[in-house]
Amino acid sequence: MTILFDMDGTLFAGDSQLRFARWVLRRHGWRRLYLLPVLPGLVLCGLKLLSLERMKRLFLIYAWGMRREVLEAECRAFVEQELLPAVYEPVLARLRAHQAAGHTTILCSASPDWWAPLVGQALGFERTISTPVPTGRRVPLMPAIPAPGNNRAAAKLTRLAAVGITHAHTGYTDSTADLPMLSICRHAVLVNPAAKLCRQAPQGAEIIRTPQPNRLRFVLSCLLGW
Secondary structure, eight states, rough: EEEOOOBTTTSSSSOHHHHHHHHHHHSSSSOOOOOOOOEHHHHHHTTTSSSSSHHHHHHHGTTOOOBBBHHHHHHHIIIIIIIIIGGGGHHHHHHHHHTTTTOOEEEEEETTTTTHHHHHHHOOSSEEEEEEOOTTTTTOSSSSOOTSSSSEEEEHHHHHHHTTTTOOOEEESSOOOGHHHHTTTEEEEEEEEOHHHHHOOOOOOOEEOOOOHHHHHHHHHHHHHH
């Protein structure tokens, strides 16, 4: 029995890319200067003049020039100290129940493969599928993302199919972007879903609710490195 889990917003609150930006900016404050191009990029993305994938590549500018060994060390510390303590207890309990029952648990996330596989390994997932973001010896400016691109929406189905997963028993998510993933699942579990996801989710979807941080405060704290 295969069980699919989204990561950001499903295992813990908020976007791990924003969280990692805050982590880096708190420890390397001068990198705040690199985020200046992000503000006009956000405006262009909001106006649909910049694709979400290009915006994602642009946002990673805060890590531009970072040596690979430094990036890897920061990712390990970030996962251990920031992400794992933030995992929702009810969702973690579900994951542990699936694992105890011998189910195959797959973490399928749009977040970069800089840290997503570390989360998967720490939580005992059999496999982690995330967005590949090659770095080389140093993080390049706007790193390229190989096809089929950002691991969200239909791209998740492509990457899941590439490892032989074309159907699953249960899918966990918080986002409408994962409706394609839910389409191959017999059962859906929605974590803190917005009204739109509740309307569009498969019939009979289960809902898990947990306390949520103030979204605006969370985003600002991450962008400014507070």
